[in-house]
Amino acid sequence: MAACGGAYSPQTRRKYFISGPQWAAAYQGQALFHAPTRKPIGFERVIEEYAKIGIGHWAAHDTDVIPTEALGTEEQSAIVSRIQSALQKNGLDCSMVTTETFYHAVWAASPAAEAPEVRDYAAFRVENTVRIGHELGAQFAVYWPGSLGYYVQGAIDETETLRWYAGALNAACEADIRIAKEKNRPTLKHCLEAKPFEPQAEILLPTSDAMLGFIGSGLLTHPEMVGLNPEYLHELMWGAAPRAALARALLADKLWHFDINDGYRLKHDVDIAVGLVNPLDWLNVLVLLRSHGYNGPFNLDYKPPRTTSAVSFPTAVDRFITLWEMAGEVMSDGIIKEATDALKAGGGAVGSKDAGAIAAANRELLTLHELIAHRLVQILLGLHRGRTYSV
Ligand code: GLC
Ligand code: MN
Ligand code: MN
Numbered sequence: 534m535a536a537c538g539g540a541y542s543p544q545t546r547r548k549y550f551i552s553g554p555q556w557a558a559a560y561q562g563q564a565l566f567h568a569p570t571r572k573p574i575g576f577e578r579v580i581e582e583y584a585k586i587g588i589g590h591w592a593a594h595d596t597d598v599i600p601t602e603a604l605g606t607e608e609q610s611a612i613v614s615r616i617q618s619a620l621q622k623n624g625l626d627c628s629m630v631t632t633e634t635f636y637h638a639v640w641a642a643s644p645a646a647e648a649p650e651v652r653d654y655a656a657f658r659v660e661n662t663v664r665i666g667h668e669l670g671a672q673f674a675v676y677w678p679g680s681l682g683y684y685v686q687g688a689i690d691e692t693e694t695l696r697w698y699a700g701a702l703n704a705a706c707e708a709d710i711r712i713a714k715e716k717n718r719p720t721l722k723h724c725l726e727a728k729p730f731e732p733q734a735e736i737l738l739p740t741s742d743a744m745l746g747f748i749g750s751g752l753l754t755h756p757e758m759v760g761l762n763p764e765y766l767h768e769l770m771w772g773a774a775p776r777a778a779l780a781r782a783l784l785a786d787k788l789w790h791f792d793i794n795d796g797y798r799l800k801h802d803v804d805i806a807v808g809l810v811n812p813l814d815w816l817n818v819l820v821l822l823r824s825h826g827y828n829g830p831f832n833l834d835y836k837p838p839r840t841t842s843a844v845s846f847p848t849a850v851d852r853f854i855t856l857w858e859m860a861g862e863v864m865s866d867g868i869i870k871e872a873t874d875a876l877k878a879g880g881g882a883v884g885s886k887d888a889g890a891i892a893a894a895n896r897e898l899l900t901l902h903e904l905i906a907h908r909l910v911q912i913l914l915g916l917h918r919g920r921t922y923s924v
């Protein structure tokens with residue numbers, strides 16, 4: 534890493550709203566066909582390491598840090614106090630909390646199962662997470678309903694399941710309003726995260742767009758408290774253009790939290806670190822977010838490789854910072870600006886509704902789309918600063 538150069542200091546890294554999830558740093562290397570390759574590590578160690586790197590915000594699932602049996606008990610309070618001291622000692626804050634509704638056997642039929650006791654338990658779990666969030670000073674709660682679906686079709690009525698799922702979110706929002714009042718804090722921002730497949734075979738809310746529809750469906754008692762946490766790779770997984778998916782969330786005013794990583798289209802959830810697969814698309818994504826004033830967290834939701842970890846987090850953070858700063862450069866680039874202005878000025882009024890004449894007047898102008906794309910690649914590769922490769 535020292536030989537690579539181009540790294541930022543921990544102080545610089547802390548200036549960005551970058552959050553490190555407990556589960557990413559504590560990832561043991563396991564997957565469906567992979568045995569764990571690393572030993573478990575606890576939150577004290579993760580928070581300490583994040584502080585050293587310069588990751589200023591921490592996030593966790595309830596059961597990343599509290600054993601399932603201890604949720605809602607005295608043991609939970611003791612663990613929460615230990616988290617508070619670890620955060621304080623290392624100068625981090627907790628930005629987000631999330632409820633694990635996919636790992637434990639209780640979620641086999643999803644948090645919106647037919648059995649009422651499962652749904653009551655789901656409500657308890659999300660309310661309890663909201664309470665933990667307030668105790669740790671979080672601003673966001675995330676929900677990834679990856680178990681909301683089925684393997685075999687026809688047994689459930691999807692509309693009923695979605696109503697039941699809305700019931701859990703309503704319980705979370707209502708508890709939030711009560712607890713926030715009690716603690717004199719603002720309510721949390723509740724963010725839904727979509728993934729098109731895994732772990733269920735068919736997922737009821739597979740995309741951010743499906744979730745926007747769900748938020749506006751009338752099933753939520755507090756739709757204004759519920760927004761989105763898109764994950765870059767989860768949009769690519771269904772073949773979306775991530776920028777377009779994010780644009781739709783921006784237009785709905787629901788882009789509140791963003792999971793950053795990378796991977797391949799129409800493949801499984803490999804959670805590769807940001808910018809290693811699609812750096813040009815990432816640059817374009819960040820131009821969009823910067824130009825629309827997105828100010829929520831960038832959550833490093835990726836998995837370090839099974840065999841290594843030492844370089845993984847610092848390099849992921851540094852690639853993000855570089856791409857973010859490059860996005861600023863794109864926004865003030867004179868050539869891109871001139872080309873964009875020319876495109877918007879149009880080919881000139883041809884004074885009629887003659888489709889052929891309008892097309893002819895615009896034909897050459899549209900070559901500026903490619904010129905802009907060329908310029909973006911130049912900026913990404915540093916060619917705009919005079920770097921060439923001819924011999
Ligand atoms: C799981 C998912 C991840 C999601 C997180 C939040 O770890 O794999 O994508 O962001 O849960 O609930
Ligand atoms: Mn995610
Ligand atoms: Mn993922």
